[in-house]
Amino acid sequence: MPRLTVMIFLALSGVALAQPAPAQQTPAQQTPAAAQLNGLTPRQALAKANQWRGAGGLQSYVTSEAIVFRFPGGQQRSVPLPARQMVVALAPYVNRTHPCETHYMSGCQGELVNRPVSILVKNEAGKTVLNRTMKTxxxxxxxxxxxxxxxxxVTLKAGGKAASGRLSTAAGSQTCITTLRLQ
Incomplete structure (x- = not known):
């Protein structure tokens, strides 16, 4: 029996025909709005900035003090970083990088995408504060x-190559480190 005949028969028999579900928007396709930042922790705000990357003309970046969102039309919102912590974004590279001091979640692009990287971070006293593998x-x-x-x-290892360098978390420090070349 041809497909159209089966569908007509089912419809006349009172059998409900499945309708395709409406297309769901992914978070990156949703129009960013300042109200969506209400009540977010700094970590959640950073995740939202990464989720909104390139969406709706939004510009987002992180300073040593806050995560900043500039919305189309000029509205700006900031989510202060914790008093005792700050975030530093590292883009290890092999062949190409870009000069940067302030990390723009809405625009900075590193070379190694979705790659596992071993990270070892030690403080000035030599104490290990982070030792794990993360995916870029x-x-x-x-x-x-x-x-x-x-x-x-900081020491990074990926693909049999390594890079190391120093970073600071003082007020006004860089939040974007793009100088760690894996060799």
């Missing part, structure tokens, strides 16, 4: 939440 985000960055007013030694 779709923008090629690793986001580290570190205690403030410290200087750290």
């Amino acid at each position: 985000l779709p923008n090629g960055f690793l986001e580290l939440w570190l205690d403030r007013d410290q200087t750290y030694r």
Whole structure:
């Protein structure tokens, strides 16, 4: 029996025909709105900035003090970082990088996307504060939440290559580190 005949028969028999579900928008396709930031913790706000990357003309970035959102039309909202921590975004690379000091979740793009990277972070006293493997985000960055007013030694390993460098979490410090070349 041809498909159309079966559908007509089922419809006349009172059998409900399945209708296709309406297309659901992914979070990145939703229009960002300042009200969606209400009540978010700094970590949740950073996740929202990454989720909204490139959506609706939104610009988002992180300073040593806050996660900042600039919405189309000029509205700006900030979510303060914790008093004792700040976030530093690292983009390890092999072939290409970009100069940067302030991490723009809405625009910065690292070379190594969705790649596992081993991270070892030690403070000035040599104490290990982080030792784990993380996967770079779709923008090629690793986001580290570190205690403030410290200087750290960072070692990254991926694909049989390694890079190391220093970073600081003092007021006004860089939030975007793009100088860690894996060799």
